[in-house]
Amino acid sequence: GNSVTQMEGPVTLSEEAFLTINCTYTATGYPSLFWYVQYPGEGLQLLLKATKADDKGSNKGFEATYRKETTSFHLEKGSVQVSDSAVYFCALKTSYDKVIFGPGTSLSVIP
Amino acid sequence: EAGVVQSPRYKIIEKKQPVAFWCNPISGHNTLYWYRQNLGQGPELLIRYENEEAVDDSQLPKDRFSAERLKGVDSTLKIQPAELGDSAVYLCASSLVYQRENYEQYFGPGTRLTVT
Numbered sequence: 001g002n003s004v005t006q007m008e009g010p011v012t013l014s015e016e017a018f019l020t021i022n023c024t025y026t027a028t029g030y031p032s033l034f035w036y037v038q039y040p041g042e043g044l045q046l047l048l049k050a051t052k053a054d055d056k057g058s059n060k061g062f063e064a065t066y067r068k069e070t071t072s073f074h075l076e077k078g079s080v081q082v083s084d085s086a087v088y089f090c091a092l093k094t095s096y097d098k099v100i101f102g103p104g105t106s107l108s109v110i111p
Numbered sequence: 112e113a114g115v116v117q118s119p120r121y122k123i124i125e126k127k128q129p130v131a132f133w134c135n136p137i138s139g140h141n142t143l144y145w146y147r148q149n150l151g152q153g154p155e156l157l158i159r160y161e162n163e164e165a166v167d168d169s170q171l172p173k174d175r176f177s178a179e180r181l182k183g184v185d186s187t188l189k190i191q192p193a194e195l196g197d198s199a200v201y202l203c204a205s206s207l208v209y210q211r212e213n214y215e216q217y218f219g220p221g222t223r224l225t226v227t
Contacts, residue, residue: 043218089153101153
């Protein structure tokens with residue numbers, strides 16, 4: 001079946017530290033991959049996406065590369081800010097347009 | 112542009128009581144989704160509508176949950192009767208599906224349900 005696994009949180013980093021949140025997936029076919037972000041008190045927002053192998057999604061300084069050989073889509077940012085504190089969800093979209101989310105990883109950035 | 116609107120934002124009810132959630136999608140979006148998000152987990156799809164038609168309700172517990180999307184715009188999700196395990200955040204999302212291409216889903220802020 002289709003599933004998404006993320007590194008467990010919470011993750012706590014100092015401002016300007018490097019961020020990696022690991023995400024691996026299991027899927028039949030060729031899914032699209034996404035990172036969503038949920039800021040405190042707000043709804044989920046699409047952060048970035050990649051639709052095929054070797055694509056790199058990027059937005060707001062965040063990046064993730066679709067790695068088919070390792071079935072991974074790790075989220076990275078070179079220098080985090082306090083405003084990046086949120087919960088991050090990795091997700092895949094199947095060929096039937098069904099989106100499956102990972103459990104989320106909570107990030108806290110301290111000044 | 113207004114986003115996805117949900118109401119109420121919070122609801123506390125006793126078990127065995129009925130409850131209803133309302134969603135108004137982004138104008139022009141023909142596809143609407145209801146998700147349930149348990150604490151510490153990602154959202155799980157309950158039902159998906161394309162216009163008025165429910166095209167995927169395989170994860171909807173039909174013994175107590177029902178949903179409708181009259182006129183292909185607003186939608187209501189109902190639970191009757193509620194159980195303790197239904198405590199969760201119920202999210203509504205909408206997107207535009209055009210020429211077999213499904214564009215980004217936009218999420219509402221959710222309704223946090225507590226069943227006591």
